[in-house]
Amino acid sequence: MSTFVNRQILLTSRPAAEARADNFTLVEAPVPVLTDGQVLVRNHYLSLDPYMRGRMNDSKSYAQPQPLNAVMQGGTVGEIVDSKNGQFQPGDKVVGMGGWQEYAVVDATQRGVLRKVDTAKIPLPAYLGAVGMPGVTAWYGLVKLINPKAGETVVVSAASGAVGGAVGQLAKVRGARVVGIAGGPDKCRQVVEELGFDACVDYKAFAGLKELSAALKAACPKGIDGYFENVGGVILDAVMQNANAFSRIALCGMISGYDGAPIPMAAPQLLLVNRMKLEGFIVSEHMEVWPDALGELGTLVATGQLKYRETIAEGLASAPEAFIGLLKGRNFGKQLVKLV
Numbered sequence: 001m002s003t004f005v006n007r008q009i010l011l012t013s014r015p016a017a018e019a020r021a022d023n024f025t026l027v028e029a030p031v032p033v034l035t036d037g038q039v040l041v042r043n044h045y046l047s048l049d050p051y052m053r054g055r056m057n058d059s060k061s062y063a064q065p066q067p068l069n070a071v072m073q074g075g076t077v078g079e080i081v082d083s084k085n086g087q088f089q090p091g092d093k094v095v096g097m098g099g100w101q102e103y104a105v106v107d108a109t110q111r112g113v114l115r116k117v118d119t120a121k122i123p124l125p126a127y128l129g130a131v132g133m134p135g136v137t138a139w140y141g142l143v144k145l146i147n148p149k150a151g152e153t154v155v156v157s158a159a160s161g162a163v164g165g166a167v168g169q170l171a172k173v174r175g176a177r178v179v180g181i182a183g184g185p186d187k188c189r190q191v192v193e194e195l196g197f198d199a200c201v202d203y204k205a206f207a208g209l210k211e212l213s214a215a216l217k218a219a220c221p222k223g224i225d226g227y228f229e230n231v232g233g234v235i236l237d238a239v240m241q242n243a244n245a246f247s248r249i250a251l252c253g254m255i256s257g258y259d260g261a262p263i264p265m266a267a268p269q270l271l272l273v274n275r276m277k278l279e280g281f282i283v284s285e286h287m288e289v290w291p292d293a294l295g296e297l298g299t300l301v302a303t304g305q306l307k308y309r310e311t312i313a314e315g316l317a318s319a320p321e322a323f324i325g326l327l328k329g330r331n332f333g334k335q336l337v338k339l340v
């Protein structure tokens with residue numbers, strides 16, 4: 001064992017309903033000495049993502065539950081500080097799954113566990129957002145499932161977020177009219193003024209389905225051809241009421257139900273009436289698109305054509321509260337934790 005200490009956050013209990021900061025425990029552990037093939041990564045930023053809420057439960061899902069009393073798993077960017085692997089040198093910047101800890105020992109002989117990244121034109125934390133998993137998620141759902149034609153109307157919920165912001169801008173590049181749905185006037189203003197959406201509907205400003213649906217209708221005078229779904233519930237119902245014949249829904253997330261509340265759908269018959277196509281997807285099951293997606297996203301970010309915002313919590317100990325804030329919409333853009 002080496003002498004220097006690694007601070008880590010473990011999941012130590014599972015939430016009954018809402019996730020709480022006391023589901024996590026901060027511990028210290030020695031950094032093990034590297035064996036052949038391994039590298040030591042100093043994590044610079046942790047990615048906080050809504051999917052982590054599902055993994056805190058012990059229930060059956062598309063992802064394995066996060067084991068109890070183990071380091072909370074998650075995406076990270078950082079720098080190689082020690083290496084017993086010829087493919088990686090100290091100083092290399094990498095993206096991987098380093099988890100909620102200051103240092104990660106990684107067996108870099110496994111293909112794909114660590115990816116070297118170039119920070120000359122793209123800042124390191126962007127590899128956790130617009131040029132990382134959330135960006136590819138946006139790309140897959142929009143390009144492969146919605147596939148908008150120029151002039152069509154595309155709507156996206158959680159529009160100011162890491163995924164939603166990229167969806168709208170990729171749709172604009174393809175000539176679509178783009179309407180966001182987000183919580184509050186500040187987020188809606190940013191979506192239009194900074195990200196370049198054509199309009200944004202503040203779902204918190206409307207009392208119920210009827211009012212929200214009317215607001216969406218005003219923002220989408222030609223109806224909705226593509227919907228990128230991140231939320232579920234009344235927002236989905238309002239979109240369905242404005243959907244055009246042969247419209248497509250990319251079902252990416254349903255964050256309104258991640259604490260276990262049921263998410264009823266008011267009028268599923270509209271899928272039939274409008275001959276709609278609805279497809280759920282998990283981005284990690286479509287590794288074949290990652291090179292094309294990252295290629296386009298990287299070029300757009302490096303040339304300043306794809307804008308994004310980050311909310312950065314400082315220090316490892318801030319991760320649990322920042323994660324809970326993400327689930328409650330307190331983040332504005334990609335939620336990160338800065339360690340270095």
Ligand code: NDP
Nearest residue numbers: 050158161162163182183230252253254256281282283329
């Ligand atoms: P965001 O940065 O968008 O943050 C989450 C946002 O969701 C919050 O800021 C909040 O925005 C909104 N939100 C939270 N609770 C509610 C609610 N009850 N009703 C309405 N909006 C709510 O996160 P990401 O961009 O990382 O993720 C967006 C979605 O994409 C999530 O559903 C996530 O699970 C999904 N996802 C799916 C993947 C896949 O492979 N299928 C991969 C990655 C992400 P606001 O203030 O506007 O309400």
